[in-house]
Amino acid sequence: MTITTIETSSLGDRSYLIDDGTVAAVIDPQRDIDRALAAAGERGVMITHVLETHIHNDYVTGGLELSRVTGAEYVVSALDSVGFPHRPAHDGDVIETGTLRFRAMHTPGHTHHHLSYVLLDGTGSPSAVFTGGSMLYGSTGRTDLLGAQHTTELTHAQYHSVRKLADELPEHTEVYPTHGFGSFCSATPTSGDSSTIGEQRAVNPALTQDEQAYVDELIAGLADYPAYYAHMGVINSEGPSPIDLRMPERVDPATLRRRIDAGEWVVDLRQRRAFAAGHLAGSMGFELSTSFVTYLGWLYRWGAPITLLGTSTRDIMDARRDLARIGIDNVTGSATGPIEQLATSDQTLRDYRVASFADVASARAERPITVLDTRLSNEHESGAIRGAINIPLHELLARREEVPSGEVWVHCQSGYRASVAASLLDQPGREIVLIDDDFDNAQANGG
Known part of the structure; x- marks a missing residue:
């Protein structure tokens, strides 16, 4: 059997195509299903099953459309309430296609009804497990996406789910998570591009800490997550519409x-x-x-x-x-x-200066300036430029009036968020300077 990874680096997620040379199953496909279809085409296999580990909060699934296009059976947790035809999967169910066999495991934590899928070999022994937002590489999926009222309960559940995976699966079992490659669905940063159950036993906090320490540390480390997450679960439960990838109308x-x-x-x-x-x-x-x-x-x-x-x-x-x-x-x-x-013929383009952290000290020595830190609050609290104002980027549109007039130097960790903030603040009567630099250089320059 062959496992093909379909990576979506912009969202920090992975989907998987698993095939036996003739038929295939796809796990957690993204909405742009042409990539899964292309992967199946390259392998010369027919997609017969689509498996969802959970109702996703960070992207619109392509599972429903992929099942429509291919005629594949669409497998979703029996506990999830969804508005489309599917095969309901219960804990312990085995999904078979060709020589492939997947055993569903209820692994709540990231969501209440989360499933992992254990890929069984020809002898019926586990060879790989697709863990969705449960066991990640050196981390686990975050547990606060369904509301604060569920966070503590789900964090305890996540601890037991990861331990269930580690207890029931052999050390050599390969681990294939959906989240954790930059996704905000990860509770803490992940490490590595591959792993096994044995390796996770040594590094995963749910397996190296006692339950209360794990719960306390995970909850204390939860930071803000993208606002669009609020819409993903609703769309995915109702059933997303097909994707539209046509070139938008050109405008003058x-x-x-x-x-x-x-x-x-x-x-x-x-x-x-x-x-x-x-x-x-x-x-x-x-x-x-x-x-x-x-x-x-x-x-x-x-x-x-x-x-x-x-x-x-x-x-x-x-x-x-x-x-x-x-x-x-x-x-x-x-x-x-x-x-x-x-630009129209009567329109003048706007511009602003780009600088480094090394330029901040000299500018401050010459004149009054405002330094705006657009990182998350927990990032700012862990180390900041003296006197900097902290308005996280995602709060800036609602808090622009809090930014003083005059010369404003905008920074973040690496320059991306600062560049967005600078563009939102740029207007007549305000002088913007974008600090396009790594924050590590702030300390090196006396920040």
């Missing part, structure tokens, strides 16, 4: 200006320094990178129309795919080419 400079003036989201996908060097007044800078969809989704006003600006059609299409993965479908326009050609 006059239309762009009207949309910006009307308060619509006009999102510039160019590299952060290119945006700083010249951009349409009122546009938002979200550099197209692995951080793009998380932070745009976090700030996005749900349902608002979005127009995308990029240097190429490929940029627009990549951004649209990323947005669709989290259910943002109202992309109403696009424009490509040099930014000078996207």
Whole structure:
């Protein structure tokens, strides 16, 4: 049997195609199912089953559409209430296709009804386990996504679920989680790209700590998570609509200006320094990178129309795919080419300075400046520049009036969040400086 990983680095998730050379099952597919279909095509196999470990909170599933397109059986926990036909799976059920056999294990914690799937070999012994948001590499899935009233209960459940996996599966069993590669669904940062049950017994906090210590540490470490998560469970329970990956309608400079003036989201996908060097007044800078969809989704006003600006059609299409993965479908326009050609003839491009942490001290010695830290509160509390104001990026739209007038130097951990914040703050009468630098350099320069 062969396991093919389908990675979505922008969301920190992995899906899996498991095949025996003839038939295949897909576990936790993303909404853009063309990747799973392509993987099956490359392997020359037919997808007969789609398995969900849980109702996802960080992306829109492609499971329903993949089952429709392929005729595959769609397997969802029997305990989940969903609005579409499926095969309900109970703890201990075995799902078979060809020579593949998966045993469902109820592993609550990330959600109440979470399932892991144990892949059995020809002798009926476990060879791999697909753990979704339960056992991650050196961590576990976060337990607060269903509301604070459930967090303590689910954290205790997570502890016992991970121990159940470790107790019932052999050391050599390979572990394949869905979350934990940068996803906010992870309770703490994960480590490594592969692991086994034996390795996790030595490093996973649910297996190295006693229950109360694990519970206390996990809950104390929970930080804010993206606002768009609130919509994912609802969409996934009702049954997502098919993905739309068509090129958005092209719009001209006059239309762009009207949309910006009307308060619509006009999102510039160019590299952060290119945006700083010249951009349409009122546009938002979200550099197209692995951080793009998380932070745009976090700030996005749900349902608002979005127009995308990029240097190429490929940029627009990549951004649209990323947005669709989290259910943002109202992309109403696009424009490509040099930014000078996207401005109306009477429009002057705006710009602002880019600096490093080494420049902060000299600027402070010469004149009064404000330093704005856009990291999460727990990041700021663990180490900050003297006198810096902390407004996490996801709170900035609601708290812009708290940013003093005058010269504002904006930073984060690596420059991405600061670049978004700078674009949101840039307006006539305010001088913005983007600190595009690694925060480790702040301490080295007397920060």
